[in-house]
Amino acid sequence: MTQRPETTAITSGRDGSGSLAPGLSTSTVWQTGGLDDTARRATGARLSGLYSRYSNPTVTQFEAAVAEMEGAESALAFASGMGAIASVVLALCGNGSHIVAQNNVYGATLSFLQGPCRRFGIETTFVDGRVPGSFAAAVQPGRTVLVIAETPSNPRLALTDLSGLGTIKGPFTLVDSTMATPLGQRPLDFGVDLVLHSATKGIGGHNDALLGVVAGERDLIDAVWGYSVMHGAVASPHDALNGLRGIRTLAVRTERQHATALHLARGLEAHPRVTSVSHPFLESHPQHSLARAQMRMGGTVIAVEIDGGTDACRRAIDSLRLVRPATSFGGPETLVCHPATSTHAGLSPDELAAMDVTEGLLRISVGLEHPDDLLADIASALDTLG
Ligand SMILES: *Cc1c(COP(=O)(O)O)cnc(C)c1O
Numbered sequence: 001m002t003q004r005p006e007t008t009a010i011t012s013g014r015d016g017s018g019s020l021a022p023g024l025s026t027s028t029v030w031q032t033g034g035l036d037d038t039a040r041r042a043t044g045a046r047l048s049g050l051y052s053r054y055s056n057p058t059v060t061q062f063e064a065a066v067a068e069m070e071g072a073e074s075a076l077a078f079a080s081g082m083g084a085i086a087s088v089v090l091a092l093c094g095n096g097s098h099i100v101a102q103n104n105v106y107g108a109t110l111s112f113l114q115g116p117c118r119r120f121g122i123e124t125t126f127v128d129g130r131v132p133g134s135f136a137a138a139v140q141p142g143r144t145v146l147v148i149a150e151t152p153s154n155p156r157l158a159l160t161d162l163s164g165l166g167t168i169k170g171p172f173t174l175v176d177s178t179m180a181t182p183l184g185q186r187p188l189d190f191g192v193d194l195v196l197h198s199a200t201k202g203i204g205g206h207n208d209a210l211l212g213v214v215a216g217e218r219d220l221i222d223a224v225w226g227y228s229v230m231h232g233a234v235a236s237p238h239d240a241l242n243g244l245r246g247i248r249t250l251a252v253r254t255e256r257q258h259a260t261a262l263h264l265a266r267g268l269e270a271h272p273r274v275t276s277v278s279h280p281f282l283e284s285h286p287q288h289s290l291a292r293a294q295m296r297m298g299g300t301v302i303a304v305e306i307d308g309g310t311d312a313c314r315r316a317i318d319s320l321r322l323v324r325p326a327t328s329f330g331g332p333e334t335l336v337c338h339p340a341t342s343t344h345a346g347l348s349p350d351e352l353a354a355m356d357v358t359e360g361l362l363r364i365s366v367g368l369e370h371p372d373d374l375l376a377d378i379a380s381a382l383d384t385l386g
Contacts, residue, residue, distance in 0.1 A: 008068055013061045015057065029050075030051070045225060052234075053234050059237055062243045062244045065244055066213045069183075073217050073218040075213055076214055077240055079210065079234060080211065081178060082108050082112070082198075083231075084198075085112065085196065089122070091227030094122070097123075098140050099146045100139055100144055101126055101147075101148040102127060103127065103354050105176065106176065109148070109150070129150070129151065129158065130158050133164065139168060147168055149176070151175060151179070151185075154179060156356045156361075157279060157302075159291055162190035163294070166191025173192045174193065174196060178198045179201075181197070181254055181297075182247075183255075184258075184298070184299055185295045193217070194214055195216065196212070197213050198211075202329070205253055205331060205332075207331040209239040209243050210239055212235070258298060260374065261299070261301065262279060262282065262298075264374060265279040265302045267379070269282075273385050274304060274305065275305045276305040277305070280298035301366065303362070306362065306385070309360050310341060310359045313361075313362055314338075319380070321377055322377040323374065323378060323381075325337065328365065329363075334364065334367035336364050336365075340352065
């Protein structure tokens with residue numbers, strides 16, 4: 001019987017103990033039954049009952065829930081989204097390896113590929129993920145180990161065609177699906193090898209867990225695990241507990257935030273100071289039909305461009321009463337950020353242009369306040385610009 005993802009969010013990640021809330025396993029180490037028992041526990045993949053860097057029961061429950069939500073055989077949690085990205089790249093690549101990545105990826109992912117990876121002899125070719133076939137065209141047979149996409153992308157909400165990625169043969173394909181959450185899309189269903197989340201965002205959902213996770217076939221996840229236990233960016237059981245709690249309410253939160261995002265996007269499109277609004281489920285989005293084909297929901301973030309550049313953005317942000325200036329997304333509070341001077345500060349004008357990040361761009365992470373209160377707050381802040 002097919003079960004819908006809203007139900008899987010409730011049924012997944014159970015340990016069979018009958019406890020409805022997950023137990024918090026704080027121990028870093030487990031006593032064994034002696035030499036032979038220790039030897040038994042210390043062999044094989046995903047060692048358990050030994051030491052918490054190898055596995056922890058609370059973290060394992062969170063991983064099981066994510067694997068089921070994503071339709072994956074296995075998942076592996078990390079101390080952060082960047083812990084997941086860095087560990088996957090360093091687990092699979094080495095000196096001489098080649099990566100193909102989308103140019104408009106998360107800022108720290110870009111810095112990691114351009115800095116440490118290059119220093120270790122891992123070279124990256126950046127492509128425009130919106131252009132069909134751009135990833136496949138940049139693959140160097142025998143040399144490209146990994147293809148990295150992020151869809152929807154931050155902050156412009158550009159999309160990458162998941163079925164196109166899924167047909168790439170040779171390198172492993174990885175999708176950073178943070179902006180969509182497991183409720184919004186399932187990249188593995190399109191033939192992608194690995195799906196990754198910063199669970200710090202929508203999955204955790206309450207701004208109280210720094211957490212990352214990657215899911216895919218068991219053998220591949222086991223290989224990443226083998227490296228990750230040396231890298232050491234393992235998830236804290238406290239954060240995994242909050243991540244699992246977040247999954248239980250993910251559907252209601254995401255559906256509400258998604259509906260509010262569309263309500264704000266439609267309302268703001270009509271405001272005279274607004275030059276453009278982006279959201280994948282807005283009919284005016286250039287990849288709207290792709291969004292409808294590969295996503296169940298378009299995400300909880302909107303990008304709003306206003307005329308008047310940085311100065312107008314500063315004045316608008318200062319006039320907001322409900323919407324708070326902060327740079328994350330996926331939590332209960334609605335947040336606004338000005339990418340050109342914060343998340344994307346330090347990028348060259350060419351890089352900013354390639355990502356479509358202008359001085360008048362505001363990224364709004366939609367929370368759980370009443371949609372009309374939010375629209376009134378943002379519209380009146382824009383009205384003060386005259
Ligand atoms: C936040 C984020 C990351 C990094 O996650 P952390 O948990 O902050 O390390 C990676 N990718 C995307 C799309 C993000 O939004």
